[in-house]
Every structure is written in structure tokens, then in C-alpha cells.
Amino acid sequence: MNKRKGILSFLPYLIVVGILSFLFGTSLFSKGASIKTYQDLKTKLPTLTITDVEIETYHTVYDVKGTARNDKNEKVSIAVTVPYTQDQIKDLYAILEEKKVNIITVDGTQKITFGAVLSTLITPVLMIGLMMFLMSRMSGGNQAMEITKSKARREENVKTRFNDVAGIDEEIEEVKEVVDYLKNSGKYRKMGARIPKGILLVGPPGTGKTLIAKAVAGESNVPFYSISGSDFSEMFVGVGAGRVRSMFKQAKATAPCIIFIDEIDAVGLKRGMKISGSEDQTLNQILVEMDGMDENNGVVIMAATNRADVLDPALLRSGRFDRQIKVSLPDKKGRHEILQVHAKNKNIDEKVDLEYIAKRTPGFSGADLENVLNESAILAIREDRAVIESKDIDEAIDRVMMGPAKKSRKYSDEEKKLVAYHEAGHAIIGLKLPDAPKVRKITIIPRGDAGGYNLMLPEEEKYLATKKSLEANIVSFMGGRIAEELIFDDISAGASGDIQEATRIAKYMVTLYGMSSLGPIQYVDTSNMYTTMGDSSLSGYSESTARVIDEEVRKIIQSSLEKARTVISENMALLHLIANTLIEEETITEEEIENLVKYGNIRGETISETENQQA
Ligand code: ADP
Ligand code: MG
Numbered sequence: 048m049n050k051r052k053g054i055l056s057f058l059p060y061l062i063v064v065g066i067l068s069f070l071f072g073t074s075l076f077s078k079g080a081s082i083k084t085y086q087d088l089k090t091k092l093p094t095l096t097i098t099d100v101e102i103e104t105y106h107t108v109y110d111v112k113g114t115a116r117n118d119k120n121e122k123v124s125i126a127v128t129v130p131y132t133q134d135q136i137k138d139l140y141a142i143l144e145e146k147k148v149n150i151i152t153v154d155g156t157q158k159i160t161f162g163a164v165l166s167t168l169i170t171p172v173l174m175i176g177l178m179m180f181l182m183s184r185m186s187g188g189n190q191a192m193e194i195t196k197s198k199a200r201r202e203e204n205v206k207t208r209f210n211d212v213a214g215i216d217e218e219i220e221e222v223k224e225v226v227d228y229l230k231n232s233g234k235y236r237k238m239g240a241r242i243p244k245g246i247l248l249v250g251p252p253g254t255g256k257t258l259i260a261k262a263v264a265g266e267s268n269v270p271f272y273s274i275s276g277s278d279f280s281e282m283f284v285g286v287g288a289g290r291v292r293s294m295f296k297q298a299k300a301t302a303p304c305i306i307f308i309d310e311i312d313a314v315g316l317k318r319g320m321k322i323s324g325s326e327d328q329t330l331n332q333i334l335v336e337m338d339g340m341d342e343n344n345g346v347v348i349m350a351a352t353n354r355a356d357v358l359d360p361a362l363l364r365s366g367r368f369d370r371q372i373k374v375s376l377p378d379k380k381g382r383h384e385i386l387q388v389h390a391k392n393k394n395i396d397e398k399v400d401l402e403y404i405a406k407r408t409p410g411f412s413g414a415d416l417e418n419v420l421n422e423s424a425i426l427a428i429r430e431d432r433a434v435i436e437s438k439d440i441d442e443a444i445d446r447v448m449m450g451p452a453k454k455s456r457k458y459s460d461e462e463k464k465l466v467a468y469h470e471a472g473h474a475i476i477g478l479k480l481p482d483a484p485k486v487r488k489i490t491i492i493p494r495g496d497a498g499g500y501n502l503m504l505p506e507e508e509k510y511l512a513t514k515k516s517l518e519a520n521i522v523s524f525m526g527g528r529i530a531e532e533l534i535f536d537d538i539s540a541g542a543s544g545d546i547q548e549a550t551r552i553a554k555y556m557v558t559l560y561g562m563s564s565l566g567p568i569q570y571v572d573t574s575n576m577y578t579t580m581g582d583s584s585l586s587g588y589s590e591s592t593a594r595v596i597d598e599e600v601r602k603i604i605q606s607s608l609e610k611a612r613t614v615i616s617e618n619m620a621l622l623h624l625i626a627n628t629l630i631e632e633e634t635i636t637e638e639e640i641e642n643l644v645k646y647g648n649i650r651g652e653t654i655s656e657t658e659n660q661q662a
């Protein structure tokens with residue numbers, strides 16, 4: 048049986064080489080040595096003097112043709128087809144460049160020659176040959192080519208520790224048991240204690256899922272195998288499955304260890320959500336490997352995803368990823384701790400208050416915060432400073448939040464005025480309406496998609512929103528639109544983001560929080576909120592109820608709009624003051640806003656001081 052397989056796996060290989068040599072006129076039977084495989088080329092290259100080489104690139108393969116002389120000064124012809132995988136191609140170029148060979152690269156798909164026509168005809172044949180070859184490799188052939196070998200990265204002596212993961216202590220508590228297991232798997236085996244085989248980390252991007260998995264490996268001092276679901280999206284059917292198999296094989300041989308599958312949703316989507324069928328094979332292989340693993344073989348599999356609800360239920364069944372750990376965005380305290388971790392190796396000005404930065408960055412993930420500190424370091428370097436200052440961090444936060452400032456985009460004066468009043472409108476609500484989020488910073492410098500923006504924050508970070516604070520939030524969103532209306536007697540499309548947010552809050556108040564005349568009845572299935580929100584047929588309420596919900600939402604928005612109109616109308620002088628300052632300064636900070644309110648100028652000078660200066 049083995050023998051037959053050997054021949055089988057060799058056959059397509061022969062076909063490929065045969066076709067190639069026919070195509071490029073390098074007959075198999077020509078005199079002198081010839082190199083026809085990538086491996087061969089790689090091993091012999093050091094001894095060769097290459098006279099010329101041409102690389103033709105196709106979508107799936109690179110054809111390398113050339114002539115060379117070996118150490119005995121015999122002519123050697125090269126005709127190698129390298130399947131297109133990044134690593135091999137990079138390798139090849141690196142080797143050739145090191146030899147200072149003049150490489151001519153030709154886009155094979157663009158060549159309109161007889162050969163090209165022929166090769167397009169033959170490409171399908173070639174593909175089939177390659178595919179057969181790969182399939183035969185999958186069923187355990189020799190090691191001639193490495194394409195199905197696991198692309199998994201294997202790290203030993205991982206340096207990451209729990210200390211490097213900040214602000215998510217509860218999640219760390221949950222994985223500590225795994226560390227103990229990996230360190231003493233013998234003890235567990237003796238006791239017959241079962242440990243979860245698969246742990247699924249679920250949370251938004253950048254919240255430290257990879258970091259936790261790595262820290263577990265680091266703390267237990269075991270090898271860390273990692274692979275990403277997106278690595279599997281290969282062009283050849285079956286390659287992904289082959290990789291999974293070889294990764295598990297390697298891992299079992301080096302147990303105790305951790306296998307980490309990132310972006311598992313890329314292969315583990317629910318049936319019916321997949322793009323191609325090849326993910327199925329990969330997913331099945333993962334399941335087969337997990338099921339086939341001994342209870343206590345010391346391999347712990349961790350996986351990460353942004354959303355668990357799109358995953359194939361088969362993955363979550365008992366004995367597979369039956370333990371889920373939710374990793375959420377850090378709160379203020381968490382952000383402070385994360386900033387401290389990443390500030391350790393940076394030279395930051397003593398005056399910089401990390402806690403205040405944490406307060407200013409709600410919704411930022413750990414990765415965003417790390418990014419902020421990194422960006423600010425770059426900004427400092429750009430100005431030849433050795434110390435990171437507050438202004439660097441300010442700029443970095445804005446960059447991370449909205450993308451780099453579009454300094455080149457110019458406003459017309461009219462537009463600038465409109466944006467200034469719009470943002471000032473939001474600010475007034477924050478300043479004058481109790482419970483409304485306070486404004487920390489306003490700018491009319493366009494960033495990303497947003498025209499200007501207001502950084503608003505509630506006084507204290509709130510875990511439980513009250514009806515009053517939610518209403519105040521909506522009023523604050525309406526502030527921009529009302530300011531436009533009052534000043535320009537016209538309204539702009541710039542408020543669409545505000546309207547969207549306000550509507551969302553109002554809908555939640557009615558359907559989720561029971562804060563309307565409908566009473567405390569939940570009209571959305573929170574377990575499936577994304578699909579049922581606003582779709583009455585799915586959420587199980589009648590059409591008449593749907594109408595009432597719409598009515599209630601409208602009422603909330605309407606009364607908030609009125610409230611905003613009242614508050615701003617009562618504070619027109621301050622509105623003009625803030626808007627005009629914005630037009631002048633483009634950005635004003637919290638302190639400057641306070642000064643505006645108290646002293647009428649951003650520097651916080653009292654009238655007499657100003658007079659003194661003028662005198
Ligand atoms: P995820 O895998 O959840 O997308 P990562 O673990 O890859 O996120 O995080 C990316 C980077 O962000 C980390 O390397 C680290 O520098 C930083 N980071 C994210 N979360 C944290 C955290 N909780 N504590 C410290 N650093 C963090
Ligand atoms: Mg990650």
C-alpha cells in the first residue's frame with residue numbers, strides 16, 4: 048500500500064516536470080546537469096555560478112529558468128516551478144540576490160507570445176497536476192515539498208507573562224488553572240482530573256486575546272504554536288486541512304504545549320455563511336483532531352474570535368471549545384493599567400497624567416492604547432525630543448481615534464463656521480444640562496470621515512445608565528443640529544452620525560430598558576440583538592406594538608429636540624463665544640472651555656489682567 052502511494056505521489060510530479068520541460072525546451076534527456084526542483088535548486092545554489100536567470104510569474108506558480116555553471120565548470124540548466132507561497136518566493140529572491148544575480152522578472156500572465164498562449168492552455172493541466180500532487184502529499188507522502196507543512200509558528204521560551212496583560216484580571220484568573228495544568232500535567236493525569244481541552248477567547252479586536260494565550264504559554268514555559276484562521280484561506284482545497292493535521296502532530300510530539308488558533312471564525316463559520324467549501328475541510332480537520340486527542344495529553348487549544356455567535360455550533364460542543372472566556376474593552380481603570388504597562392519602557396514627561404489619559408479614551412482597546420503611546424513616541428522623535436510630552440499624546444489620541452489629521456483638506460469659511468456652531472451646540476448642552484456628558488475637547492479640524500468632533504464624557508464612567516442620563520445624552524446629540532438651525536436657519540447632513548446614535552439610544556430605552564409608556568417589557572431578544580433589532584417579525588411582537596414603539600421613540604427624540612432648543616436659546620451668548628473661539632483656535636481643550644465660561648477667554652485671564660497687559 049505504501050509503495051503504491053509512493054508511485055502515485057510521484058506521478059503528477061512527473062507530469063508537471065514533463066510539461067514544463069516540454070514548454071521551455073529543456074528536455075529531460077538533454078546533456079549536462081539540470082535542476083528541476085526547488086529543493087534541488089536550494090541545496091545546489093551555493094556551488095553554482097549563475098549566468099542568467101529569468102523568473103516568470105503566474106498567479107499560482109513562479110517559473111524560474113536559467114543557465115549556470117557548477118564547480119566543475121559544467122553547464123547546468125535550471126527549470127524550476129515554485130508554487131506561489133510567500134515564504135518560498137521570498138526565500139528564492141533572497142538567495143538569488145545574495146549571489147548578486149541579475150534577475151529578470153517577467154509577468155507571465157502578460158506575455159502575449161506563442162509560449163504564453165500555450166501555457167494558458169496548459170495551465171489547467173498544470174494546476175490539476177499540482178493539485179493531484181498536493182492531494183497525494185496530504186495522504187502522507189514524502190517531504191519533497193513543504194507546502195502542506197504547518198505554517199504554524201512555533202515559539203519556545205515565550206517571554207510574555209501575566210504581568211504584561213493589564214486591566215483584565217478576571218479573565219486571567221480563569222486561565223490560571225490552565226497554567227497549573229500545563230506545569231503539572233502528570234499530577235492531573237494521575238488524579239484523572241479533566242481540564243478543558245479547548246478555550247475560546249471572545250472579544251473585540253485588540254483587547255489582548257492573543258496576549259493572554261501567549262502569557263499562558265510564557266507562564267507555563269511551554270511551546271506556543273500559533274496559526275491564524277485567515278492563513279487557511281489558501282487556493283488549494285485540502286491544504287488547510289493538511290496544515291491542521293501536521294500542526295497537531297507536531298504539537299502532540301512536544302506536549303505539554305499550547306495551540307492557538309487566531310481568527311477561528313475564518314474557518315469556523317456556521318454552515319451557510321461560508322464563501323467556499325475549503326473551510327469546511329479545515330474545520331472538520333480541527334474537529335477530528337480535537338476529538339481524537341487523549342483526555343490528558345498535555346495539549347491545550349486556545350482560539351480567539353471577535354464574535355462567537357457566528358461560529359459553527361459543532362465547534363462549541365462539549366469536548367471541543369466548551370469553555371468561553373469573554374474579553375471586553377477595558378474600563379477606565381483597565382485603561383490606566385494598560386497605559387502604565389506600556390509606559391514602562393518609554394520616556395514620558397512627569398507632567399503627563401496617565402489616569403487622565405485613561406479617562407479621555409473610552410472605547411479604546413489595549414491595542415489602541417499601545418498604539419497611542421507608540422505614536423506619541425514617534426511624534427516626539429520627529430521633533431528631536433527625548434521625552435514624550437502631553438501634546439504628543441493628545442495628537443496621538445486624535446490620530447488613533449480618527450486617523451491622521453487631514454491638514455490638507457480646506458474648509459470654506461462658511462463650512463468652518465457651520466461646523467464650529469454645530470460642535471459648540473453640543474458643548475453648550477454638556478455645560479448647561481445636568482446629567483449630559485461633559486465636553487472634554489472640541490475640534491473642527493477634520494479627521495477621518497468626521498467633519499469636526501466633540502470628545503464628550505460623562506462625569507463618572509457609568510455602568511448603569513439612568514433614564515435621565517440617557518435622555519440627557521440624546522439632548523446632547525441634538526445640540527449640534529439645533530445650533531445649526533438657530534444660527535443658519537438651515538440644517539446640514541453633518542448631523543447624521545448624531546441622529547443615528549440618538550435613535551439607537553431611544554430605541555434601547557423603549558425596547559430594552561422599559562423606559563417608556565410601554566412599560567418594562569423587553570421587545571428585543573438581546574441574545575440575538577443584531578438580527579432582530581428593528582425587525583418586528585423576528586422579535587415576536589405584533590405590528591401594532593411596533594407602531595407604538597416607533598411612536599415612543601419619536602416622542603423621546605422630539606422632546607429631546609425641544610429641550611436642546613430651549614437650553615441653547617437660553618445660552619446664545621456662550622454659543623457665539625465658543626463657536627467664534629473654535630473658528631479662531633480650531634481646537635479647544637477642557638480647561639480652555641472652562642475658562643471661556645468663567646472668564647470669557649481661553650487663557651483664564653480676568654478682565655483686569657487683560658487691561659493690565661494692554662496698559
Ligand atoms: P487581540 O488578539 O485581542 O486582537 P492582541 O492580544 O493581539 O489583541 O493585542 C495587541 C496588542 O495590544 C498587544 O500586543 C499589546 O501590546 C496590546 N494590548 C492589548 N490588550 C492589552 C492588555 N490587556 N494589556 C496590555 N496590553 C494590551
Ligand atoms: Mg490577536
Ligand code: ZN
Nearest residue numbers: 469527542545
Ligand atoms: Zn454632531
